[in-house]
Amino acid sequence: MLQIRDLHASVGGEEILKGLSLEINPGEVHAIMGPNGSGKSTLANVIAGRDNYEITGGDVLFDGKPLADMAPEERARAGIFLAFQYPVEIPGVSNLEFIKAALESLHEARGEKPLDSVTLLRRAREACKQVNLDQGFLKRGVNEGFSGGEKKRNEILQMLLLEPRLALLDETDSGLDIDSLQTVAKGVNSLRSAERSIVLVTHYQRLLDYIVPDHVHVLSNGQIMKSGDKELARELERKGYGWITQQEEASGA
Amino acid sequence: MNLAEQLKEQALTEARRQAAREDGLAALRREGLAALERTDFPGRKTEAWKYTSLRALEDGHLSALAPARELEAPADFGGHRLVFINGRFNEALSQLPDEAGLEVIRLDGSSEAAPGASTEFTTPFAHLNAAALEDGLMLRVAANTAVETPVHVCFVSSADSPATSHTRLHLELGEASSLDLIEHYSGDGPALTNAVTELHAGPASRLRHYRLQSEQTESLHIGSLLLVANRDSRVESYQLMQGSRLRRNDVRAILAESGAELDMRGIFIGRGKSHTDNQVCVEHRVPHCQSHQLYKGLAGDEARLVFNGRIHIHAGARQSSADLTNKNLLLSRGAEVDTKPELEIYNDDVQCSHGTTVGQMDHDALFYLRSRGVDEKTAQRMLGLGFVNELLQALPHEGIAEWARPWLGQSLEQQ
Ligand SMILES: Nc1ncnc2c1ncn2[C@@H]1O[C@H](COP(=O)(O)OP(=O)(O)OP(=O)(O)O)[C@@H](O)[C@H]1O
Ligand SMILES: [Mg+2]
Numbered sequence: 001m002l003q004i005r006d007l008h009a010s011v012g013g014e015e016i017l018k019g020l021s022l023e024i025n026p027g028e029v030h031a032i033m034g035p036n037g038s039g040k041s042t043l044a045n046v047i048a049g050r051d052n053y054e055i056t057g058g059d060v061l062f063d064g065k066p067l068a069d070m071a072p073e074e075r076a077r078a079g080i081f082l083a084f085q086y087p088v089e090i091p092g093v094s095n096l097e098f099i100k101a102a103l104e105s106l107h108e109a110r111g112e113k114p115l116d117s118v119t120l121l122r123r124a125r126e127a128c129k130q131v132n133l134d135q136g137f138l139k140r141g142v143n144e145g146f147s148g149g150e151k152k153r154n155e156i157l158q159m160l161l162l163e164p165r166l167a168l169l170d171e172t173d174s175g176l177d178i179d180s181l182q183t184v185a186k187g188v189n190s191l192r193s194a195e196r197s198i199v200l201v202t203h204y205q206r207l208l209d210y211i212v213p214d215h216v217h218v219l220s221n222g223q224i225m226k227s228g229d230k231e232l233a234r235e236l237e238r239k240g241y242g243w244i245t246q247q248e249e250a251s252g253a
Numbered sequence: 254m255n256l257a258e259q260l261k262e263q264a265l266t267e268a269r270r271q272a273a274r275e276d277g278l279a280a281l282r283r284e285g286l287a288a289l290e291r292t293d294f295p296g297r298k299t300e301a302w303k304y305t306s307l308r309a310l311e312d313g314h315l316s317a318l319a320p321a322r323e324l325e326a327p328a329d330f331g332g333h334r335l336v337f338i339n340g341r342f343n344e345a346l347s348q349l350p351d352e353a354g355l356e357v358i359r360l361d362g363s364s365e366a367a368p369g370a371s372t373e374f375t376t377p378f379a380h381l382n383a384a385a386l387e388d389g390l391m392l393r394v395a396a397n398t399a400v401e402t403p404v405h406v407c408f409v410s411s412a413d414s415p416a417t418s419h420t421r422l423h424l425e426l427g428e429a430s431s432l433d434l435i436e437h438y439s440g441d442g443p444a445l446t447n448a449v450t451e452l453h454a455g456p457a458s459r460l461r462h463y464r465l466q467s468e469q470t471e472s473l474h475i476g477s478l479l480l481v482a483n484r485d486s487r488v489e490s491y492q493l494m495q496g497s498r499l500r501r502n503d504v505r506a507i508l509a510e511s512g513a514e515l516d517m518r519g520i521f522i523g524r525g526k527s528h529t530d531n532q533v534c535v536e537h538r539v540p541h542c543q544s545h546q547l548y549k550g551l552a553g554d555e556a557r558l559v560f561n562g563r564i565h566i567h568a569g570a571r572q573s574s575a576d577l578t579n580k581n582l583l584l585s586r587g588a589e590v591d592t593k594p595e596l597e598i599y600n601d602d603v604q605c606s607h608g609t610t611v612g613q614m615d616h617d618a619l620f621y622l623r624s625r626g627v628d629e630k631t632a633q634r635m636l637g638l639g640f641v642n643e644l645l646q647a648l649p650h651e652g653i654a655e656w657a658r659p660w661l662g663q664s665l666e667q668q
Contacts, residue, residue: 048624049623049624050620050624051616051620071623071628071629072620072623072624073623073624073626073627073628073629073632075624076623076624076625076626077626081624081625082624084621087621088615088617088618088620088621089618090615090618090621090622090636090639091639091642091643092638092639092640092641092642092643093635093636093638093639093642097635098622098625098627098635101622101627101631101635102622102625102626102627105626105627105628105631106626109626141639142621158625162625162626
């Protein structure tokens with residue numbers, strides 16, 4: 001589904017991703033861990049198509065097509081969804097209006113009829129229940145004045161409604177209380193299917209107890225340093241990142 | 254002859270032709286003509302017209318009156334509706350209100366009740382309006398009358414070649430009375446609407462005034478609005494407009510007696526190559542009055558928005574409270590906003606604040622929307638509407654808010 005080969009990318013002229021390769025197949029759940037500033041969000045933003053994030057080398061292919069040629073909205077319509085590490089506040093635009101516009105464009109891209117407003121509202125309310133947000137959040141401005149945890153749950157709410165094929169969750173677990181973490185995990189697990197792939201960017205083993213990954217990668221200094229299965233995450237929890245970066249240095253020396 | 258002189262010449266010719274008519278409007282026309290003779294048209298060096306050129310009038314707008322036409326009626330917000338087409342009252346499209354205490358007087362020369370020309374208007378366009386008026390409207394609300402249904406006055410201007418419609422709306426709101434008044438300007442073609450509106454709120458009265466300007470891009474509008482708030486009255490004025498080839502509003506609000514309160518808000522949308530210039534002056538003439546102003550401008554494409562907001566507090570107007578905010582959002586590189594607050598305060602016992610900003614669309618918000626599948630244009634429209642949404646939500650008339658949303662959305666989409 002997603003193939004990344006020797007990706008180099010820079011932000012504001014500075015190279016952040018330095019030859020990163022990763023392959024994600026339908027139905028797989030990948031976890032990406034790594035120290036602060038290692039380039040995890042950069043990778044997520046490059047995939048979602050944020051401007052200023054420039055691909056300077058290598059390929060990113062989605063369904064075999066280069067993402068570099070696609071506008072962010074085209075990527076979303078192709079089925080890519082990024083849950084932001086820092087969701088944006090948009091005063092004056094209601095959450096429901098936002099969801100409606102997003103759904104309409106996705107339906108249109110698939111050649112489907114837009115949902116009638118009754119069905120839309122019903123689904124939005126169900127999704128609210130699923131992520132444990134009061135229905136009142138639909139009427140409020142997008143993320144406007146939401147607490148950190150509410151913002152994260154609002155991302156999951158949108159993900160549930162938009163039903164992406166590739167969901168990238170950038171630290172959606174950070175700042176969540178224990179109950180919210182379980183709510184979010186349940187939401188993500190409800191989306192798991194043989195066609196859908198999920199990438200979890202996280203610092204915490206705990207999320208991976210609830211959403212069990214097929215693969216775990218360690219990203220450091222713009223490259224994938226090590227890949228493994230869920231045991232790798234446990235090992236990291238015990239030994240810290242130093243273990244891997246030192247290993248790397250040793251083998252490089 | 255330069256442009257200002259040419260325009261004056263044209264205006265005078267037209268005014269003299271009209272002044273020959275002997276009817277109920279004759280006195281008003283004569284006053285208008287006399288004032289016009291004394292007044293120069295603005296030129297490049299006229300400060301108040303620094304950003305606005307009258308080149309668009311070069312094609313002879315001022316020498317031709319727009320002919321009467323049959324046109325479709327504009328938006329209906331319910332309530333009493335009075336329709337003018339190219340400056341002439343259209344009975345077929347209008348429903349004359351039948352409410353006790355509300356008097357509707359045609360200013361078509363048939364009645365002697367015509368008001369004199371106000372000396373508060375200073376532009377040659379307001380004088381020309383008085384001098385060349387053919388048809389207008391005066392509303393009078395008797396003391397202690399609450400008019401239940403909004404009065405909606407529509408001015409439609411349409412022409413195939415350059416021509417002018419002069420429109421005039423006059424209101425006298427009696428003591429302790431109340432009224433919701435909608436004035437709506439619409440139309441198309443190279444028609445110039447030269448509008449004069451004069452609203453007097455009597456003691457302890459309440460006026461809710463909506464001023465909608467939705468003419469098409471190729472049209473021109475020059476408007477003069479005078480609001481006078483008397484003792485303990487409360488005046489709310491909501492002004493929504495989209496840009497067109499030339500749009501200029503000279504708004505003057507006078508807090509004339511103690512205890513008066515003014516709340517004025519506006520949404521200005523510039524699109525295409527439109528030019529919109531709003532010059533607002535709020536005058537506190539006496540003690541203990543309040544004025545609040547909030548305007549938001551959105552400029553896309555190569556549009557130009559000009560705003561000048563003056564607060565003038567007279568020496569005797571102690572304990573005045575006045576604030577003014579003008580926030581603007583630029584939607585494209587080619588757009589331009591020139592905004593300036595001006596304070597003239599002649600005593601120390603006042604509370605006064607003002608602020609103007611010009612910003613750009615939030616990139617992160619735009620990406621957030623797009624990353625969820627919303628295309629760039631729709632995302633811009635949503636953010637633009639989001640920017641003015643607080644003003645739309647605060648509109649007391651739901652029908653107008655409902656009408657304005659898609660209308661403003663459309664003009665944003667043409668970016
Ligand atoms: N606009 C920018 N200009 C310059 N450098 C940037 C910019 N954005 C990000 N960076 C840098 O890129 C590097 C990678 O940042 P990124 O956000 O991808 O890290 P991360 O792995 O997600 O870290 P965290 O775990 O703290 O979220 C950091 O050193 C950061 O300072
Ligand atoms: Mg990050």
